[in-house]
Amino acid sequence: DKVGVIGVPSCKGQSAGGVQHGPKALRQAGIIDKLTQLGVEVYDYGDLVFEQFDDDTPILGLKNPKNIGLAAKKISDQVSRVIKDDQIALTLGGDHSLSIGTIHGHAAAEKNMCLVWVDAHADINTPLTSPSGNVHGMALSFLVKELKEYIPQIPHFEWIKPCISAKDIAYIGLRDLDPGELWIVRNMGISCFTMHEVDRYGIDMVLRMSMQAINPHGDRPIHLSFDVDSLDPRISAATGTPVPGGLSVREGIYIAEELAATGKLTAVDLVEVNPLLGTKEERDLTVYAATEIARACFGKKREG
Ligand SMILES: N[C@](CCCC[B-](O)(O)O)(CCN1CCC(O)CC1)C(=O)O
Ligand SMILES: [Mn+2]
Ligand SMILES: [Mn+2]
Numbered sequence: 328d329k330v331g332v333i334g335v336p337s338c339k340g341q342s343a344g345g346v347q348h349g350p351k352a353l354r355q356a357g358i359i360d361k362l363t364q365l366g367v368e369v370y371d372y373g374d375l376v377f378e379q380f381d382d383d384t385p386i387l388g389l390k391n392p393k394n395i396g397l398a399a400k401k402i403s404d405q406v407s408r409v410i411k412d413d414q415i416a417l418t419l420g421g422d423h424s425l426s427i428g429t430i431h432g433h434a435a436a437e438k439n440m441c442l443v444w445v446d447a448h449a450d451i452n453t454p455l456t457s458p459s460g461n462v463h464g465m466a467l468s469f470l471v472k473e474l475k476e477y478i479p480q481i482p483h484f485e486w487i488k489p490c491i492s493a494k495d496i497a498y499i500g501l502r503d504l505d506p507g508e509l510w511i512v513r514n515m516g517i518s519c520f521t522m523h524e525v526d527r528y529g530i531d532m533v534l535r536m537s538m539q540a541i542n543p544h545g546d547r548p549i550h551l552s553f554d555v556d557s558l559d560p561r562i563s564a565a566t567g568t569p570v571p572g573g574l575s576v577r578e579g580i581y582i583a584e585e586l587a588a589t590g591k592l593t594a595v596d597l598v599e600v601n602p603l604l605g606t607k608e609e610r611d612l613t614v615y616a617a618t619e620i621a622r623a624c625f626g627k628k629r630e631g
């Protein structure tokens with residue numbers, strides 16, 4: 328496999344300082360070498376550089392529209408280029424608003440892609456349902472075709488074309504939804520495997536049901552958007568919005584191993600590592616879990 332690694336030091340989609348250092352923390356933990364050691368051909372594109380705009384007033388409560396909208400465009404173009412070069416796009420975050428760009432870029436390069444969103448949160452608030460105005464909790468709302476009529480015009484977001492249908496998305500690990508998100512998930516019929524389903528069916532059955540729902544013939548390129556706060560805070564505390572009762576490292580690795588085994592994994596986002604949060608031990612554990620997920624995405628098997 329060929330993997331194109333894109334660092335996205337984004338933080339304006341949320342309010343905790345430090346998540347922009349996520350890519351650096353993952354690199355310092357040797358993520359590139361760990362992938363190379365798997366026999367993967369790694370192309371490291373370094374970190375994207377975003378011009379900082381200070382004149383960026385909120386619109387309808389949505390914070391940093393200009394910085395985020397312009398960054399997402401750069402991310403989209405880069406991810407598209409990497410995938411068109413026949414490389415799997417591994418994007419290291421950075422906050423989850425970066426997925427506006429990665430999913431947009433993936434859809435521009437692959438007609439028929441589907442999405443597995445692993446997260447404690449649904450990240451599908453519209454600007455009008457968001458309780459915080461933080462775009463990392465709205466990322467999907469700009470991309471889902473069925474939500475188009477609910478999304479107000481946001482400056483610097485006009486270029487974003489909704490590019491995925493609700494039926495092409497599967498959530499795994501949810502355990503903290505806002506009221507607006509619950510309405511959307513239910514009424515749009517998005518496949519949703521919360522921690523309740525993980526406990527009820529086990530991670531293997533959840534994965535099988537997810538693939539049955541969004542990729543029944545196993546022929547669609549898969550986008551895995553992995554928020555480290557999907558994992559239990561005991562092993563992933565260095566993140567901005569931790570929620571107790573999350574996935575174990577084993578469950579996270581299992582998801583990655585199974586998606587890797589399809590041979591259809593085409594883009595991976597690894598987001599919300601914030602090395603400034605938590606103790607040094609918590610940070611090291613969070614980064615370790617994230618790199619193990621990445622290794623499993625690109626061929627590392629626990630069976631050897
Ligand atoms: N849903 C939240 C959190 C988004 C997290 C984004 B991420 O990329 O990290 O998944 C708000 C969550 N919730 C609001 C009410 C509070 O009491 C608890 C947090 C929001 O701000 O939209
Ligand atoms: Mn989250
Ligand atoms: Mn998220």
Ligand SMILES: [Mn+2]
Binds near residue numbers: 423568
């Ligand atoms: Mn988060």
